[in-house]
Amino acid sequence: MAIRLRYALATLLLFAAAACGRSAKVAAGPRAFPKAPVILISIDTLRADHLPAYGYDGVATPNLDRLRQQSVLFRNAFAHCPLTLPSHASVLTGLLPPDNGVRDNIGYRLDPRASVTLPEAMRRNGYSTGAAVSAYVLRSETGLGPLFDSYDDDIEFRPGSLLAELERPGVETAGIAERWIDQHDRTPFFYFLHIYEPHAPYNAPEPFRSASRTAYDGEIAYADSIVGGFLDH
Secondary structure (H helix, E strand, O other), X not given: XXXXXXXXXOEEEEEEXXXXXXXXXXXXXXXXXXXXXXXXXXXXOOOHHHOHHHOOOOOOOHXXXXXXXXXXXXXXXXXXXXXXXXXXXXXXXXOOHHHHOOOOOOOOOOOOOOOOOHHHHHHHOOOEEEEEOOEHHHOHHHOXXXXXXXXXXXXXXXXXXXHHHOEOOHHHHHHHHHXXXXXXXXXXXXXXXXXXXXXXXXXXXXXXOOOOOOHHHHHHHHHHHHXXXXXXX
């Protein structure tokens, strides 16, 4: 990965649980929403020290800020590996790279039989599971695909390209996620949405690039817009 700073996070994890308009009888204490949808959003290579939620003022992220106001913000959370595949393998297994066996973006494959994964745990509790990813390094054959009922990794492989350049626009991936959710919104579901915009090369469209302090920040602003559209949907 292009960014190896001390405060770098390979992923920003945003968990959103909603009641989908269904009422629930709530006893005294915390509110409970049985069988609520669970959505995991990963913004690949998003640095905590470049987010307003952590005090940075070089980029505007109104949609992530809106979600943050309804969420729990973790101030001491770190990716277990500054690489896309190992980091996501840790998220989905709860295990460190030496324990889940995935140490790099290439040459490793997650064994779904070696541990209980998050999608498997959700499935055991009656949830449908789906995912859409934006980077070739998270393609199904890495072992991630079999974890889900539906896993969309339709990313073109271009011979001669760098591995990090093989990606799908996040807005397309979000559209796939929205269509899947629309088809499963009457049943409990768990969905994993992965977008790759903050990863190099930094080519955010306008007005995001001009409105941000750096080209990297422009990518963050664009990612924020994609997440905002998804959350609105």
